[in-house]
Amino acid sequence: MDLVLRMCLAFIKIGAFCFGGGYAAVGLIENEVVKTMGWLTSEQYINIIAIAEMTPGPIAVNTSTFAGYLMSGPVAGILCTLSIILIPSCLALLTAFFFEKVKNNPKVQVAVKGIRPGAIGIIAAAGISIAKSGFHDYWSALFFALAAFIIFKLKKSPIIALLSCGALGVLLYGFIL
Amino acid sequence: MLLQIFFTFFKVGLFTIGGGYAMLPIIQDAVCHQKGWLTDEEFLDSISLTNSLPGPLATNCATFIGFRLKKIPGSIAAILGTISPSIIIILLIAMIFNTAMDNVYVQAFFRGVGPAVFALIVSAVYKLSKSAKILEDKLTLIVALASFVVIGFLGVTPILVVIAAAVIALVADSVRKANAAKKEGGPEDGSRS
Numbered sequence: 001m002d003l004v005l006r007m008c009l010a011f012i013k014i015g016a017f018c019f020g021g022g023y024a025a026v027g028l029i030e031n032e033v034v035k036t037m038g039w040l041t042s043e044q045y046i047n048i049i050a051i052a053e054m055t056p057g058p059i060a061v062n063t064s065t066f067a068g069y070l071m072s073g074p075v076a077g078i079l080c081t082l083s084i085i086l087i088p089s090c091l092a093l094l095t096a097f098f099f100e101k102v103k104n105n106p107k108v109q110v111a112v113k114g115i116r117p118g119a120i121g122i123i124a125a126a127g128i129s130i131a132k133s134g135f136h137d138y139w140s141a142l143f144f145a146l147a148a149f150i151i152f153k154l155k156k157s158p159i160i161a162l163l164s165c166g167a168l169g170v171l172l173y174g175f176i177l
Numbered sequence: 178m179l180l181q182i183f184f185t186f187f188k189v190g191l192f193t194i195g196g197g198y199a200m201l202p203i204i205q206d207a208v209c210h211q212k213g214w215l216t217d218e219e220f221l222d223s224i225s226l227t228n229s230l231p232g233p234l235a236t237n238c239a240t241f242i243g244f245r246l247k248k249i250p251g252s253i254a255a256i257l258g259t260i261s262p263s264i265i266i267i268l269l270i271a272m273i274f275n276t277a278m279d280n281v282y283v284q285a286f287f288r289g290v291g292p293a294v295f296a297l298i299v300s301a302v303y304k305l306s307k308s309a310k311i312l313e314d315k316l317t318l319i320v321a322l323a324s325f326v327v328i329g330f331l332g333v334t335p336i337l338v339v340i341a342a343a344v345i346a347l348v349a350d351s352v353r354k355a356n357a358a359k360k361e362g363g364p365e366d367g368s369r370s
Contacts, residue, residue: 013336015232023301025233036334043291046294051274055194056193056194057193057262057267058190058260061259061260062263062267065264066271070274081260081263088231088232088236088237089236089252091231092240093241095227096252108229110347111343111347112228113309114343114350115346116309118324118342120306120321121323121327121338122338124329125328126298127298130298134291136288140292143293144293146293157194162293165289169286169287172289173288174285
């Protein structure tokens, strides 16, 4: 099958199961595109996440566009993005259409709440391979500590953490080491 | 009107960094306060509904609001408005990305960023765990840990985990309700559905 078509199908599937916010999408895309299909390397994917977080717009959309582009060019980038939002958008349309009927469906609420711990597992599992290729040397522990300090202690935005670690990286790897 | 919808959501997409929840107050301001298309209450309804759907919250919310304004063409205008800034900016970056990565300083930058991305993942797990109140409910904790292990170490597809988690929650909920009904001294079938 044509690569772009297979990518579209993969992203349609990811979109349908992508509960729990942007990082759930990051986890699902990692599982499909890096682990299962091997279309991108883990190193490439880490850079994609960093840029998706630092640029405007939803993280899932940014990640899909970037991943699609790196796999097969600009058209693939656009198609992957449209694919990941296809099923969610259709569901949102149905929701708008049957507004009153779905307004307070307790079963849906229970199921959606129940998926949340599953989404935690999906993100954490993606963290394994991200840690494996994100940590290059002993210095990496320092970068992780700095990022964690900025996010958890200073409660600053993730973008500040990424930019600080990047700047320190240029200083350390570019000039000192 | 369609153009107005497109550009309103285009602005929202362009000016929100961090995605999802960061976008909501900006969408609300644009749609409810500046344009007066929806009341605050209608907006909150749209969030609570689209929040239970899969996929990016921002595009789901845009679809919903677009539909209420101008049916399906409105939805499409709102979706395209939301994703266009992302697509344009990311494609521009992606075009120079491979060339830029040949530069030693850019490489050094991303070498420093790698561990920070892991910190972002840790933070996402932490935030979601907190909002799911993972330590207060044993079942939630078990499902989260089991999901992590089967996906991370046994290679189970996350899709299966999503389905299983939903089924477990529904079963646990009906068991809980059945037990509660028993305690009250008799089944009250009429009240549970």
